[in-house]
Amino acid sequence: MIRYILVVFILITSCKEQVSGENGGTNSLKIGTYRAVFEVQDNEELPFVFKAESPTKLKIFNAEEVIEVDEVDYRNDSIFIKAPVFEGYIAAKFEGNNLKGSFIKESLDRVVPFTAEFDNKSRFKVNAKPTQKVTGIWETVFSKGIEGDEYIAKGIFEQEGDKVTGTFRTTTGDYRYLEGKMDGNEMKLSTFDGAHAFLFTAKVTDSTMEGNFYSGNHWKEPFVARRNEAYELPSANELTFLKEGYDSLEFSFPDENGNMLALSDERFKNKVVIVQIMGTWCPNCLDESKYYTKFYEASAERGVEIVALAFEYAKTKEKAFSSINRLRDKLDISYPILLAQYGTSDKAKAQEKLPMLNHVLSYPTSIFIDKTGKVRKIHTGFNGPATGEKYEEFKTEFEGFISLLLGE
Numbered sequence: 001m002i003r004y005i006l007v008v009f010i011l012i013t014s015c016k017e018q019v020s021g022e023n024g025g026t027n028s029l030k031i032g033t034y035r036a037v038f039e040v041q042d043n044e045e046l047p048f049v050f051k052a053e054s055p056t057k058l059k060i061f062n063a064e065e066v067i068e069v070d071e072v073d074y075r076n077d078s079i080f081i082k083a084p085v086f087e088g089y090i091a092a093k094f095e096g097n098n099l100k101g102s103f104i105k106e107s108l109d110r111v112v113p114f115t116a117e118f119d120n121k122s123r124f125k126v127n128a129k130p131t132q133k134v135t136g137i138w139e140t141v142f143s144k145g146i147e148g149d150e151y152i153a154k155g156i157f158e159q160e161g162d163k164v165t166g167t168f169r170t171t172t173g174d175y176r177y178l179e180g181k182m183d184g185n186e187m188k189l190s191t192f193d194g195a196h197a198f199l200f201t202a203k204v205t206d207s208t209m210e211g212n213f214y215s216g217n218h219w220k221e222p223f224v225a226r227r228n229e230a231y232e233l234p235s236a237n238e239l240t241f242l243k244e245g246y247d248s249l250e251f252s253f254p255d256e257n258g259n260m261l262a263l264s265d266e267r268f269k270n271k272v273v274i275v276q277i278m279g280t281w282c283p284n285c286l287d288e289s290k291y292y293t294k295f296y297e298a299s300a301e302r303g304v305e306i307v308a309l310a311f312e313y314a315k316t317k318e319k320a321f322s323s324i325n326r327l328r329d330k331l332d333i334s335y336p337i338l339l340a341q342y343g344t345s346d347k348a349k350a351q352e353k354l355p356m357l358n359h360v361l362s363y364p365t366s367i368f369i370d371k372t373g374k375v376r377k378i379h380t381g382f383n384g385p386a387t388g389e390k391y392e393e394f395k396t397e398f399e400g401f402i403s404l405l406l407g408e
Helices: 002-013 283-302 317-331 347-353 389-406
Strands: 032-039 045-054 057-062 065-069 071-075 078-082 089-095 098-105 110-118 136-142 151-160 163-170 178-183 186-192 197-204 208-215 219-227 252-254 260-262 272-278 304-311 337-341 365-369 375-380
Touching (some): 045 186, 057 178, 078 098, 283 304, 317 337
Parallel strands (some): 272 304, 304 337
Antiparallel strands (some): 032 045, 057 065, 208 219
């Protein structure tokens, strides 16, 4: 906390004059590509690449994902970069054409050292030609043998030359677009989406891998994996369920205007309703919200309603609603987003707000309710676009199930 306050104080107090940076001068981004690095544990570098298309607009690249950033502010010799939707931001000073500063998430009191080198397109530094190929399916266990922390995943990778792309799917979602290199027999993958900064490193043989997963500079855990082309995770429709004695869902939470909304309200009667348990800080929730927004636009007149319950770690109600409104504006969401909780995103606390559930295992979780108000299915997690085929399977299953409920 003290470190966070000092970093923000130094950056902001040295920045008295607002400047536009439109001319690309010494105190603004130079047009071109930057190799950015976060410092994480074990002296590891967590790199990503971005391209400044103007002093106030840039793009962040993660494999097939391109994140367009237009919230770039200047104050004297400093720059503040904020990716869409999420709370975190980069605050840095100029050192010639390069940058040095921090990635800051105020609500969590987290500060990660950051640098960016101009005119460098190399995400990872490679020292040797690849000696292994990771293309395929990998049965994975994170934190193996650590009680309470162990969980399973499915690694899905493609390798061309020394370039590797793919993701890890877990029972609660995926780690989104990962991109990296095979350096000799070491795999290195990273991603940065404005909310989470992930790094995976592993030593690879023809049939196994063993390594570490880093999230920012606050989290590290080991993982092991073995090739298994037939491996599948448990069904996402069987992990979360209603406790015995319940067949419906009940809640009443406020919207941004202070109006309390409940499933018993007239707008939800005789409708097929999807209740989305989510958070504005959650990248998988963002992927799901993008899909739900388009689906709702096309389906509301058919008798479908969606209502999102936001569980926010923002420390105040005002900041939580500010994040909710920012998400709504960026995605043009027209279905209601209610504030279910603020001050923590703890899943046990979330379950207290919805006591009829056996647990809240994942953000996001979707609850499907038929026209009579009965819960018909609960889907844990979300496999986003980075999962490729699995994402397409989800959309087909989702739309088919909604059509089934509408036809009843």
